[in-house]
Amino acid sequence: MRFTHETLAQRVILDAGRSLEHLEAQVAHLGASRVMLVAGGSASSYADRAAVLLPVVLRWTEVVQHVPVAVAERARAAAADTGVDVVVCVGGGSAVGVAKAVALTTRLPVIAVPTTYAGSEATPVWGLTEDRRKTTGVDPVVLPTVVVYDSDLTRSLPVDLSVASGLNALAHCVDSMWAPRSNPVNQALALEGARALAQGLPHVVGDPMGTPGRDQCLYGAYLAATAFASAGSGLHHKICHVLGGTFDLPHAPTHAVVLPHVLAFNAPAVPDQARRLAIALGRPAGLAGPDDDAAAAATDALAALRQAVGAPRALRDLGLPLDAIPEVAERVVAAAPATNPRPVTGPAIETLLRAAWEGADPRSQS
Ligand code: NAD
Numbered sequence: 472m473r474f475t476h477e478t479l480a481q482r483v484i485l486d487a488g489r490s491l492e493h494l495e496a497q498v499a500h501l502g503a504s505r506v507m508l509v510a511g512g513s514a515s516s517y518a519d520r521a522a523v524l525l526p527v528v529l530r531w532t533e534v535v536q537h538v539p540v541a542v543a544e545r546a547r548a549a550a551a552d553t554g555v556d557v558v559v560c561v562g563g564g565s566a567v568g569v570a571k572a573v574a575l576t577t578r579l580p581v582i583a584v585p586t587t588y589a590g591s592e593a594t595p596v597w598g599l600t601e602d603r604r605k606t607t608g609v610d611p612v613v614l615p616t617v618v619v620y621d622s623d624l625t626r627s628l629p630v631d632l633s634v635a636s637g638l639n640a641l642a643h644c645v646d647s648m649w650a651p652r653s654n655p656v657n658q659a660l661a662l663e664g665a666r667a668l669a670q671g672l673p674h675v676v677g678d679p680m681g682t683p684g685r686d687q688c689l690y691g692a693y694l695a696a697t698a699f700a701s702a703g704s705g706l707h708h709k710i711c712h713v714l715g716g717t718f719d720l721p722h723a724p725t726h727a728v729v730l731p732h733v734l735a736f737n738a739p740a741v742p743d744q745a746r747r748l749a750i751a752l753g754r755p756a757g758l759a760g761p762d763d764d765a766a767a768a769a770t771d772a773l774a775a776l777r778q779a780v781g782a783p784r785a786l787r788d789l790g791l792p793l794d795a796i797p798e799v800a801e802r803v804v805a806a807a808p809a810t811n812p813r814p815v816t817g818p819a820i821e822t823l824l825r826a827a828w829e830g831a832d833p834r835s836q837s
Pocket of ligand 1: 511512513514536537538562563564565566568586587588589590591592594595596597598624625626627628629632636639722723
């Protein structure tokens with residue numbers, strides 16, 4: 472065994488119902504006294520309560536998916552004008568994205584309080600969008616210094632969005648198994664993340680207000696994002712990146728729809744990873760058998776989970792026009808990692824995208 476693995480420095484707290492007191496303590500621990508509080512509409516009442524406890528000098532409510540450059544520039548200018556010394560963000564990946572955009576140019580520390588399973592809080596990846604193109608980059612300055620997970624804040628996330636977001640997190644796990652810097656350490660994180668998400672999501676669907684399922688999903692989402700941050704973007708993320716940046720499709724549902732198609736495409740070429748993924752997803756059947764069984768066990772396990780939680784199925788339902796598929800495929804082929812387990816060709820990606828667009832059973836394409 473041989474690998475090079477980097478572990479990112481970050482304080483991570485998971486404690487249902489106590490995020491406000493942790494926030495207060497962590498802001499004080501950083502020695503900060505001028506807080507920029509980034510929180511969109513869904514986090515506004517929590518932000519009201521946080522603003523009572525924290526030394527907030529700027530409240531930022533303009534939170535837009537994929538962070539348009541104009542929004543980033545306005546937020547940076549406001550931070551500079553107000554002289555803030557820490558950015559606290561509360562919300563999903565979009566709120567974290569605004570905080571990261573500010574940190575990228577100001578180098579201010581970020582404290583993140585996530586309310587979805589997107590996982591941006593655990594990665595040094597930033598993303599900005601302009602002229603239908605999403606640009607991403609990696610810079611350690613955008614990695615939040617502290618993350619405070621409080622599953623009470625995720626109880627208001629509607630079940631369908633919770634499912635989509637949980638599958639977005641699961642996509643981090645699955646893509647990490649073959650991403651360019653995939654290694655035994657990030658695979659271990661990915662597999663434990665997949666196990667936690669596969670266990671937690673059905674609980675969230677059955678009992679959206681319950682703490683155990685919500686905690687499992689936050690824990691799984693953190694591990695998933697840590698694995699992804701280390702392993703890098705695989706084919707799945709390249710596809711969703713093009714779909715999100717160019718066609719402004721909703722982030723989490725897009726990941727949820729595309730994931731089984733990429734798994735069905737790649738799994739036959741990586742039977743060992745497929746075997747371990749199947750076990751993580753709770754399906755030990757066929758695991759001592761031939762390689763085909765391992766790929767089928769993994770894709771069947773994901774299909775069963777998706778069925779149990781009522782996952783979204785088709786890109787056409789998310790607003791992708793059918794005639795966009797050739798353009799998407801062309802961009803995906805240009806961006807796909809050379810290390811993908813199977814060759815990424817235009818016809819193969821068009822077939823995959825067409826199946827995802829229709830909502831076809833992905834197991835029929837491999
Ligand atoms: P989001 O942050 O846009 O949230 C989706 C919707 O859910 C919004 O309307 C939001 O207001 C609402 N919401 C969020 N939390 C809620 C809650 N607890 N209760 C009720 N409503 C709630 O979506 P997302 O999927 O969390 O994040 C997507 C964005 O994050 C994309 O721009 C994506 O590119 C980015 N992202 C970046 C990384 C990274 O590493 N840089 C990783 C994952 C996602």
